[in-house]
Amino acid sequence: MPNKWFETVAVAQRRAKQRLPKSVYSALTAGSEKGLSSRDNLDSFDELGFAPHVAGNATNRSMSTTVMGQSISMPVIISPTGVQAVHPEGELAVARAAANRGVAMGLSSFASRSIEEVCEVNSQVLFQLYWSGDRETMVARLERARRAGAQGVILTLDWSFSNGRDWGSPWIPDKIDAKAVLRLAPEVLARPRWLWSFARTGHLPTLTTPNMARPGEAPPTFFGAYYEWMQSSLPSWEDVAWLRAQWSGPFMVKGVSRVDDAKRVVDLGASALSVSNHGGNNLDGTPAPIRVLSTICDAVGDQVEVLLDGGVRRGSDVVKALALGARAVMIGRAYLWGLAAGGQAGVENVLDVLRGGIDSAMLGLGKANIDEFVPGDLVVPNGFFRSLGT
Ligand SMILES: Cc1cc2nc3c(=O)[nH]c(=O)nc-3n(C[C@H](O)[C@H](O)[C@H](O)COP(=O)(O)O)c2cc1C
Numbered sequence: 001m002p003n004k005w006f007e008t009v010a011v012a013q014r015r016a017k018q019r020l021p022k023s024v025y026s027a028l029t030a031g032s033e034k035g036l037s038s039r040d041n042l043d044s045f046d047e048l049g050f051a052p053h054v055a056g057n058a059t060n061r062s063m064s065t066t067v068m069g070q071s072i073s074m075p076v077i078i079s080p081t082g083v084q085a086v087h088p089e090g091e092l093a094v095a096r097a098a099a100n101r102g103v104a105m106g107l108s109s110f111a112s113r114s115i116e117e118v119c120e121v122n123s124q125v126l127f128q129l130y131w132s133g134d135r136e137t138m139v140a141r142l143e144r145a146r147r148a149g150a151q152g153v154i155l156t157l158d159w160s161f162s163n164g165r166d167w168g169s170p171w172i173p174d175k176i177d178a179k180a181v182l183r184l185a186p187e188v189l190a191r192p193r194w195l196w197s198f199a200r201t202g203h204l205p206t207l208t209t210p211n212m213a214r215p216g217e218a219p220p221t222f223f224g225a226y227y228e229w230m231q232s233s234l235p236s237w238e239d240v241a242w243l244r245a246q247w248s249g250p251f252m253v254k255g256v257s258r259v260d261d262a263k264r265v266v267d268l269g270a271s272a273l274s275v276s277n278h279g280g281n282n283l284d285g286t287p288a289p290i291r292v293l294s295t296i297c298d299a300v301g302d303q304v305e306v307l308l309d310g311g312v313r314r315g316s317d318v319v320k321a322l323a324l325g326a327r328a329v330m331i332g333r334a335y336l337w338g339l340a341a342g343g344q345a346g347v348e349n350v351l352d353v354l355r356g357g358i359d360s361a362m363l364g365l366g367k368a369n370i371d372e373f374v375p376g377d378l379v380v381p382n383g384f385f386r387s388l389g390t
Pocket residue numbers: 027028029030041079080081082108109110111128156254276277278279280281309310311312330331332333334
């Protein structure tokens with residue numbers, strides 16, 4: 001019996017690659033256009049080093065914190081990701097794992113499980129939405145999330161509808177019908193374990209988005225929901241301020257790269273922002289978030305909670321972001337690899353890997369608490385930082 005536990009996220013990714021049909025795996029790897037941003041998200045973390053202490057280090061170390069009013073056991077949050085056909089339990093497995101490990105979870109409005117189902121197994125859900133549909137529709141979605149028990153809202157603004165990829169976009173069917181089954185058969189049959197994991201539940205992946213359903217209507221397919229979003233007028237900053245005013249609780253704007261945008265986010269009364277380029281799936285050439293984090297923290301870090309997402313694969317990456325001013329990070333692909341590799345246990349494994357890595361970096365850097373990290377804990381090469389906007 002092979003050891004199911006994996007020791008790093010890279011191992012989880014290798015297992016995910018072995019387990020998933022090619023199209024599904026590459027839909028997760030993604031990265032738009034030439035993949036400049038998705039590559040930079042990873043490379044930039046590797047450029048940073050540590051300046052460790054070797055004696056006088058702290059025996060007792062604490063990494064719990066709060067983000068958007070939520071007490072979390074470590075400075076890591078599940079970033080929202082759409083339709084998780086990676087595993088039959090999808091978002092439910094992620095939600096259970098996050099609850100077991102004491103971390104909050106962003107749930108995508110493009111998720112394959114409803115906000116009601118997910119809030120039932122996790123009491124720290126942050127509902128993510130895009131600027132999609134008219135104002136009435138968006139208010140109805142917020143109202144539904146509030147009723148279900150969502151603790152906060154994440155508004156993701158950094159999508160530029162880029163659809164070309166040099167490596168070739170995977171074919172994703174609108175729904176799993178006979179035509180789709182026939183077309184996907186060769187690659188799915190090459191991954192019998194993935195097929196069996198669905199077959200034994202009696203369900204094929206449903207590519208629908210229940211959180212995008214209009215009241216009284218059936219959930220639209222992923223592409224149906226995407227079409228609504230594409231047809232929607234683009235928001236002004238006044239529109240964003242209006243939406244923020246519709247939600248009385250914690251509110252995050254996700255996808256910020258520029259200092260001037262960060263200031264706008266503060267002005268409209270958000271409680272948090274995430275420095276992010278959507279995992280490199282967006283406007284290719286946008287720098288890695290870790291390169292722009294410091295200037296944003298310097299400008300607004302005392303007025304809003306600043307998070308980072310993009311490229312986090314290790315506990316030491318989390319610590320690098322904290323040392324440059326982030327309050328916490330959000331993870332995307334890391335937990336998706338865990339989900340693909342081992343369902344709920346795989347996501348828990350990923351969270352444990354990150355926790356172990358954070359603790360190890362705390363020990364090496366002589367910290368008793370995660371709010372003690374400073375830029376001087378890092379070795380930063382010349383020319384590393386980028387400053388966008390003023
Ligand atoms: C397959 C996939 C789907 C995603 N779907 C969403 C989404 O529905 N909403 C959203 O705000 N971000 C979405 N994201 C972006 C993530 O929330 C996050 O910003 C990104 O994955 C962070 O980079 P990382 O994967 O390197 O951790 C998605 C990312 C991936 C890889």
